[in-house]
Amino acid sequence: MSQSLKKTPSAGQLLISEPFLQDENFVRSVILICENNEKGSFGLVLNKLSILKISELVEDLFFLDLDVYVGGPVEQNTLHFVYSGEEALSGSIQLGEGLWWGGDFEALTQKLKNGELNDGNIRFFIGYSGWTEGQLDEELEDKTWIICEKIEPENIFNNSPVELWRNILKNMGGEFQLLANYPIDPRLN
Structure with missing residues (x-):
């Protein structure tokens, strides 16, 4: 993993919050950029759990005991998902090799019911960044x-x-390995 020299990230790249960021929505967050264009950017926080399970939000997925993540503070009445592997749903947008965002939700539900998709390779989010x-x-x-x-x-x-935050920084190497060990509250160090 390497840090980009570009000014802004592309879809499929990650934003990792600096260790000193104190915004409660983004402390130690890792955001997957799904879209970035002249109108703005859209991403999903990958490492902030909500208190909800997908079975509580979507009646047709009553059989899944999967956590739902908080994708961000914007429109928390919306549901998004990413999955890994081969493209399994029409309308999915490829974010990287083997990583997909969204797609036909009815088809997703059916494939999960039929065991055609591994539920360990999917993550659901409420809201977005x-x-x-x-x-x-x-x-x-x-x-x-x-x-x-x-x-x-x-x-x-x-x-x-x-x-997730710490491991990605460690994998980036160099100065980022040092940041990965930065304490949440340096006063307690």
């Missing part, structure tokens, strides 16, 4: 975020939410 035109660029200039260019889907699905 959004930036208006130029807003993310400003935050990057303020050094609020670190861009990670290359992601491995297994990092998203196999790391615990608590460890």
Whole structure:
């Protein structure tokens, strides 16, 4: 994994919050960028659990005991998902090799019911993280975020939410390994 030299991230890259970021919505967060264009940016926080299970939100998925994550503070009445593997649903947008965002929700439900999709390779989110035109660029200039260019889907699905931020920084190497060990509250060090 490497830090991007680009000013703004592309779809399929990660934003990792700087260790000093105190915004309660984004402390130690890892955000998957799903869309970034002249109108703004859209992403999903990968490591912030909600108190909900998908079976509580979607009646047709009553049989799934999967956690739902808080994708961000915007429109928390919306449901989003990402999955890994081969493209399994029409309308899915590829974010990287073996990583997909969204798609036909009815087909998703049916494939999960039939056991055609591994529920360990899917993550659901309520809400999302959004930036208006130029807003993310400003935050990057303020050094609020670190861009990670290359992601491995297994990092998203196999790391615990608590460890994801630290592990991605460690894998980026160099100065980022040092940041990975930065205490949440340096006064307690």
